[in-house]
Amino acid sequence: MPELPEVETIARGVRPALRGRRIARVVVREPRLRWPVADDLPPRLAGRTVRDVRRRAKYLVIDAGPESLIAHLGMSGRLLLVEADAPAARHDHVDVVLSSGLAVRLRDPRRFGSLHVAAAPGDHPLLAKLGPEPLGDRFDGRYLFSVSRGRTVSIKDLLLNSRIVAGIGNIYASEALFGARVHPRTAAGRLGRVRLERVAAAVRAVLQRAIDTGGTTLRDYRTPGGDPGLFSIELAAYGRAGRPCPRCGAAIRALRQGGRSSFYCPRCQRR
DNA sequence: ACTGGCACCTGGGCGC
DNA sequence: TGCGCCCAGGTGCCAG
Numbered sequence: 001m002p003e004l005p006e007v008e009t010i011a012r013g014v015r016p017a018l019r020g021r022r023i024a025r026v027v028v029r030e031p032r033l034r035w036p037v038a039d040d041l042p043p044r045l046a047g048r049t050v051r052d053v054r055r056r057a058k059y060l061v062i063d064a065g066p067e068s069l070i071a072h073l074g075m076s077g078r079l080l081l082v083e084a085d086a087p088a089a090r091h092d093h094v095d096v097v098l099s100s101g102l103a104v105r106l107r108d109p110r111r112f113g114s115l116h117v118a119a120a121p122g123d124h125p126l127l128a129k130l131g132p133e134p135l136g137d138r139f140d141g142r143y144l145f146s147v148s149r150g151r152t153v154s155i156k157d158l159l160l161n162s163r164i165v166a167g168i169g170n171i172y173a174s175e176a177l178f179g180a181r182v183h184p185r186t187a188a189g190r191l192g193r194v195r196l197e198r199v200a201a202a203v204r205a206v207l208q209r210a211i212d213t214g215g216t217t218l219r220d221y222r223t224p225g226g227d228p229g230l231f232s233i234e235l236a237a238y239g240r241a242g243r244p245c246p247r248c249g250a251a252i253r254a255l256r257q258g259g260r261s262s263f264y265c266p267r268c269q270r271r
Numbered sequence: 272a273c274t275g276g277c278a279c280c281t282g283g284g285c286g287c
Numbered sequence: 288t289g290c291g292c293c294c295a296g297g298t299g300c301c302a303g
Contacts, residue, residue, distance in 0.1 A: 003297095006296085034280090058297075074280090074298090075281095075295070076282085109281050110282080111280055112281095126299090152273080153275090162297090169296060169297070259275090259276070259277080261294090
Protein backbone atom coordinates (compact mmCIF):
# COMPACT_ATOMS: atom_id res chain seq x y z
CA MET A 1 0.00 0.00 0.00
CA PRO A 2 2.21 2.81 1.09
CA GLU A 3 4.53 4.99 -0.87
CA LEU A 4 6.59 7.67 0.81
CA PRO A 5 3.84 10.31 0.98
CA GLU A 6 1.46 7.81 2.56
CA VAL A 7 4.06 6.81 5.15
CA GLU A 8 4.65 10.47 5.93
CA THR A 9 0.90 10.99 6.28
CA ILE A 10 0.63 7.93 8.52
CA ALA A 11 3.47 9.20 10.71
CA ARG A 12 1.66 12.51 11.13
CA GLY A 13 -1.62 10.72 11.71
CA VAL A 14 -0.48 8.43 14.51
CA ARG A 15 1.90 10.92 16.15
CA PRO A 16 -0.72 12.68 18.31
CA ALA A 17 -2.07 9.38 19.62
CA LEU A 18 1.39 8.05 20.40
CA ARG A 19 3.48 10.92 21.60
CA GLY A 20 3.78 11.04 25.37
CA ARG A 21 1.90 7.76 25.78
CA ARG A 22 3.31 4.77 27.56
CA ILE A 23 3.43 1.46 25.72
CA ALA A 24 1.53 -0.90 28.02
CA ARG A 25 2.35 -4.01 26.00
CA VAL A 26 2.93 -5.31 22.51
CA VAL A 27 0.75 -8.21 21.38
CA VAL A 28 2.16 -10.35 18.58
CA ARG A 29 -0.41 -12.67 17.07
CA GLU A 30 1.54 -13.52 13.94
CA PRO A 31 5.32 -13.11 14.06
CA ARG A 32 5.90 -14.36 10.52
CA LEU A 33 6.33 -11.05 8.74
CA ARG A 34 8.98 -10.47 6.11
CA TRP A 35 11.41 -10.99 8.95
CA PRO A 36 10.15 -12.75 12.05
CA VAL A 37 9.20 -10.41 14.84
CA ALA A 38 11.92 -10.86 17.47
CA ASP A 39 10.89 -12.55 20.69
CA ASP A 40 12.40 -9.73 22.69
CA LEU A 41 10.54 -6.98 20.86
CA PRO A 42 7.54 -6.82 23.22
CA PRO A 43 9.53 -6.81 26.48
CA ARG A 44 11.97 -4.24 25.17
CA LEU A 45 9.16 -1.83 24.36
CA ALA A 46 6.75 -2.47 27.23
CA GLY A 47 6.72 0.34 29.75
CA ARG A 48 8.51 2.80 27.48
CA THR A 49 7.09 6.21 26.72
CA VAL A 50 6.84 7.31 23.11
CA ARG A 51 8.82 10.47 22.50
CA ASP A 52 8.21 10.94 18.81
CA VAL A 53 7.22 9.30 15.55
CA ARG A 54 9.19 10.01 12.42
CA ARG A 55 9.73 8.66 8.93
CA ARG A 56 12.95 7.52 7.28
CA ALA A 57 12.48 6.35 3.70
CA LYS A 58 9.35 4.23 4.02
CA TYR A 59 10.12 3.21 7.58
CA LEU A 60 8.25 4.55 10.57
CA VAL A 61 10.52 5.05 13.55
CA ILE A 62 8.73 5.23 16.88
CA ASP A 63 11.18 6.60 19.41
CA ALA A 64 10.36 5.21 22.84
CA GLY A 65 13.04 6.06 25.33
CA PRO A 66 16.17 4.00 24.98
CA GLU A 67 14.51 1.77 22.39
CA SER A 68 12.86 2.50 19.07
CA LEU A 69 10.27 0.52 17.15
CA ILE A 70 10.98 0.41 13.42
CA ALA A 71 8.01 -0.44 11.24
CA HIS A 72 7.76 -1.07 7.51
CA LEU A 73 4.38 -1.61 5.90
CA GLY A 74 5.57 -3.47 2.83
CA MET A 75 3.06 -3.58 0.00
CA SER A 76 -0.16 -4.18 1.84
CA GLY A 77 0.42 -3.00 5.41
CA ARG A 78 -1.76 -0.54 7.26
CA LEU A 79 -1.61 0.98 10.70
CA LEU A 80 -4.94 1.30 12.42
CA LEU A 81 -5.75 3.23 15.56
CA VAL A 82 -8.24 1.09 17.46
CA GLU A 83 -9.60 0.61 20.94
CA ALA A 84 -7.26 -1.75 22.70
CA ASP A 85 -10.02 -4.32 23.22
CA ALA A 86 -11.28 -4.21 19.64
CA PRO A 87 -11.42 -7.75 18.28
CA ALA A 88 -8.66 -8.59 15.86
CA ALA A 89 -9.62 -9.26 12.27
CA ARG A 90 -7.86 -11.49 9.79
CA HIS A 91 -4.32 -10.24 9.11
CA ASP A 92 -4.21 -8.09 12.25
CA HIS A 93 -0.76 -9.31 13.24
CA VAL A 94 0.51 -6.99 15.97
CA ASP A 95 -0.94 -4.46 18.44
CA VAL A 96 1.06 -1.80 20.24
CA VAL A 97 -1.21 -1.19 23.20
CA LEU A 98 -0.97 2.25 24.78
CA SER A 99 -1.72 3.42 28.30
CA SER A 100 -4.46 5.60 26.80
CA GLY A 101 -6.58 2.59 25.97
CA LEU A 102 -5.90 2.86 22.26
CA ALA A 103 -3.74 0.54 20.26
CA VAL A 104 -1.80 0.91 17.05
CA ARG A 105 -2.60 -2.19 15.05
CA LEU A 106 -0.59 -3.58 12.14
CA ARG A 107 -2.76 -5.19 9.48
CA ASP A 108 -0.81 -6.64 6.60
CA PRO A 109 -2.33 -9.37 4.39
CA ARG A 110 0.78 -10.02 2.35
CA ARG A 111 3.15 -9.86 5.33
CA PHE A 112 5.82 -8.02 3.38
CA GLY A 113 6.03 -5.54 6.22
CA SER A 114 8.23 -5.95 9.26
CA LEU A 115 8.79 -4.72 12.80
CA HIS A 116 12.10 -4.29 14.54
CA VAL A 117 13.37 -2.93 17.83
CA ALA A 118 16.67 -1.07 18.04
CA ALA A 119 18.45 1.14 20.51
CA ALA A 120 20.12 3.01 17.64
CA PRO A 121 17.67 2.82 14.73
CA GLY A 122 19.94 4.70 12.37
CA ASP A 123 22.47 1.90 12.70
CA HIS A 124 19.96 -0.85 12.05
CA PRO A 125 21.00 -2.87 8.98
CA LEU A 126 17.83 -1.91 7.13
CA LEU A 127 18.38 1.80 7.68
CA ALA A 128 22.14 2.17 7.80
CA LYS A 129 22.76 2.02 4.07
CA LEU A 130 19.89 4.14 2.87
CA GLY A 131 20.67 7.04 0.59
CA PRO A 132 19.55 10.61 1.25
CA GLU A 133 15.92 11.55 1.71
CA PRO A 134 14.48 12.77 -1.59
CA LEU A 135 12.98 15.77 0.20
CA GLY A 136 16.16 16.51 2.14
CA ASP A 137 18.97 18.96 1.43
CA ARG A 138 21.38 16.36 0.12
CA PHE A 139 19.23 15.28 -2.81
CA ASP A 140 19.51 17.39 -5.93
CA GLY A 141 20.65 17.23 -9.55
CA ARG A 142 24.28 17.56 -8.61
CA TYR A 143 23.97 14.55 -6.32
CA LEU A 144 22.24 12.46 -8.99
CA PHE A 145 24.94 13.45 -11.44
CA SER A 146 27.72 12.39 -9.08
CA VAL A 147 26.22 8.97 -8.30
CA SER A 148 25.25 8.08 -11.85
CA ARG A 149 28.48 8.57 -13.80
CA GLY A 150 29.45 5.46 -15.68
CA ARG A 151 26.30 3.59 -14.76
CA THR A 152 24.25 1.79 -17.34
CA VAL A 153 21.28 1.18 -15.10
CA SER A 154 18.12 2.93 -16.24
CA ILE A 155 17.19 6.18 -14.56
CA LYS A 156 13.97 4.52 -13.41
CA ASP A 157 15.82 1.73 -11.63
CA LEU A 158 18.32 4.21 -10.21
CA LEU A 159 15.48 6.16 -8.62
CA LEU A 160 14.12 2.94 -7.14
CA ASN A 161 17.50 2.06 -5.60
CA SER A 162 17.20 2.96 -1.92
CA ARG A 163 20.95 3.18 -1.51
CA ILE A 164 20.97 5.99 -4.03
CA VAL A 165 17.90 7.81 -2.78
CA ALA A 166 15.58 6.54 -0.09
CA GLY A 167 11.92 5.79 -0.41
CA ILE A 168 10.96 6.50 -4.01
CA GLY A 169 8.43 3.90 -5.08
CA ASN A 170 7.21 2.64 -8.41
CA ILE A 171 4.37 5.11 -8.87
CA TYR A 172 6.38 8.18 -8.02
CA ALA A 173 9.37 7.10 -10.08
CA SER A 174 7.11 6.97 -13.14
CA GLU A 175 5.41 10.24 -12.27
CA ALA A 176 8.69 12.06 -11.62
CA LEU A 177 10.18 10.96 -14.94
CA PHE A 178 7.03 12.09 -16.67
CA GLY A 179 7.39 15.46 -14.97
CA ALA A 180 11.05 15.67 -15.99
CA ARG A 181 10.32 14.53 -19.56
CA VAL A 182 12.91 11.80 -19.34
CA HIS A 183 12.29 8.33 -20.79
CA PRO A 184 12.38 5.69 -18.02
CA ARG A 185 14.81 3.47 -19.94
CA THR A 186 17.45 6.13 -20.35
CA ALA A 187 20.78 4.96 -18.98
CA ALA A 188 21.43 7.05 -15.87
CA GLY A 189 25.03 7.64 -16.87
CA ARG A 190 24.01 9.22 -20.16
CA LEU A 191 21.97 11.96 -18.50
CA GLY A 192 23.61 15.34 -18.13
CA ARG A 193 23.36 17.84 -15.33
CA VAL A 194 20.47 19.75 -16.79
CA ARG A 195 18.20 16.75 -17.16
CA LEU A 196 19.22 15.30 -13.80
CA GLU A 197 18.37 18.64 -12.25
CA ARG A 198 14.94 18.28 -13.82
CA VAL A 199 14.61 14.73 -12.51
CA ALA A 200 15.53 15.74 -8.96
CA ALA A 201 13.17 18.70 -9.04
CA ALA A 202 10.35 16.53 -10.37
CA VAL A 203 10.91 13.90 -7.67
CA ARG A 204 10.68 16.54 -4.98
CA ALA A 205 7.67 18.21 -6.55
CA VAL A 206 5.59 15.08 -6.96
CA LEU A 207 6.33 13.81 -3.45
CA GLN A 208 5.82 17.18 -1.80
CA ARG A 209 2.56 17.75 -3.59
CA ALA A 210 1.21 14.41 -2.45
CA ILE A 211 2.18 15.14 1.15
CA ASP A 212 0.85 18.71 1.09
CA THR A 213 -2.58 17.71 -0.10
CA GLY A 214 -2.72 15.03 2.57
CA GLY A 215 -3.75 12.91 -0.32
CA THR A 216 -2.70 9.70 -1.80
CA THR A 217 -2.39 8.01 -5.10
CA LEU A 218 -3.54 4.79 -3.61
CA ARG A 219 -7.02 3.58 -4.15
CA ASP A 220 -7.34 1.44 -1.07
CA TYR A 221 -5.46 3.74 1.26
CA ARG A 222 -7.03 4.35 4.65
CA THR A 223 -5.96 6.77 7.33
CA PRO A 224 -5.02 5.28 10.70
CA GLY A 225 -8.55 6.16 11.82
CA GLY A 226 -9.95 4.03 9.03
CA ASP A 227 -11.14 6.85 6.79
CA PRO A 228 -10.56 6.60 3.08
CA GLY A 229 -7.69 8.63 1.73
CA LEU A 230 -8.55 11.68 -0.26
CA PHE A 231 -7.30 10.06 -3.46
CA SER A 232 -6.72 13.58 -4.62
CA ILE A 233 -3.54 13.22 -6.63
CA GLU A 234 -4.16 12.96 -10.31
CA LEU A 235 -1.62 10.66 -11.85
CA ALA A 236 -0.30 11.86 -15.15
CA ALA A 237 1.20 8.62 -16.41
CA TYR A 238 1.05 5.73 -13.92
CA GLY A 239 -1.66 3.24 -14.72
CA ARG A 240 -2.84 5.24 -17.71
CA ALA A 241 -1.64 3.11 -20.61
CA GLY A 242 -3.55 3.95 -23.77
CA ARG A 243 -5.00 7.14 -22.36
CA PRO A 244 -3.90 10.56 -23.56
CA CYS A 245 -0.85 12.29 -22.17
CA PRO A 246 -2.09 15.32 -20.21
CA ARG A 247 0.67 17.40 -21.77
CA CYS A 248 0.58 16.47 -25.44
CA GLY A 249 -2.27 14.03 -25.97
CA ALA A 250 -0.18 11.13 -27.24
CA ALA A 251 -1.17 7.73 -25.88
CA ILE A 252 0.64 6.78 -22.69
CA ARG A 253 2.59 3.55 -22.97
CA ALA A 254 3.51 0.84 -20.48
CA LEU A 255 6.73 -1.13 -20.33
CA ARG A 256 8.37 -3.58 -17.94
CA GLN A 257 11.55 -2.80 -16.08
CA GLY A 258 12.94 -5.16 -13.51
CA GLY A 259 9.62 -6.94 -13.39
CA ARG A 260 7.72 -3.75 -12.64
CA SER A 261 5.51 -1.58 -14.77
CA SER A 262 6.59 1.84 -15.97
CA PHE A 263 4.33 4.29 -17.73
CA TYR A 264 5.51 7.10 -19.95
CA CYS A 265 4.60 9.39 -22.79
CA PRO A 266 6.44 8.34 -25.95
CA ARG A 267 6.32 11.86 -27.33
CA CYS A 268 7.18 13.98 -24.28
CA GLN A 269 9.74 11.75 -22.63
CA ARG A 270 13.08 11.54 -24.42
CA ARG A 271 15.96 9.13 -24.00
C1' DA B 272 31.13 -2.97 -8.12
C1' DC B 273 26.97 -3.35 -11.02
C1' DT B 274 23.14 -5.50 -13.02
C1' DG B 275 19.10 -7.99 -13.65
C1' DG B 276 16.17 -11.44 -11.87
C1' DC B 277 14.04 -13.90 -8.02
C1' DA B 278 11.93 -14.39 -3.72
C1' DC B 279 8.66 -13.59 0.02
C1' DC B 280 2.78 -13.64 0.52
C1' DT B 281 -2.23 -12.76 -0.16
C1' DG B 282 -6.05 -10.98 -2.66
C1' DG B 283 -8.44 -8.93 -6.57
C1' DG B 284 -9.70 -8.94 -11.28
C1' DC B 285 -10.03 -11.06 -15.53
C1' DG B 286 -11.03 -14.60 -19.23
C1' DC B 287 -12.89 -18.99 -20.02
C1' DT C 288 -19.79 -20.13 -9.87
C1' DG C 289 -15.42 -21.75 -10.20
C1' DC C 290 -10.74 -22.20 -11.76
C1' DG C 291 -6.43 -20.69 -13.30
C1' DC C 292 -3.70 -17.04 -14.46
C1' DC C 293 -1.75 -12.45 -14.04
C1' DC C 294 -1.06 -8.43 -11.51
C1' DA C 295 -0.08 -5.37 -7.39
C1' DG C 296 2.10 0.29 -4.18
C1' DG C 297 8.62 -3.10 -1.57
C1' DT C 298 13.10 -4.42 -1.28
C1' DG C 299 16.84 -7.78 0.26
C1' DC C 300 19.51 -11.24 -1.77
C1' DC C 301 21.71 -13.95 -5.33
C1' DA C 302 24.48 -15.44 -9.33
C1' DG C 303 26.70 -13.83 -13.19
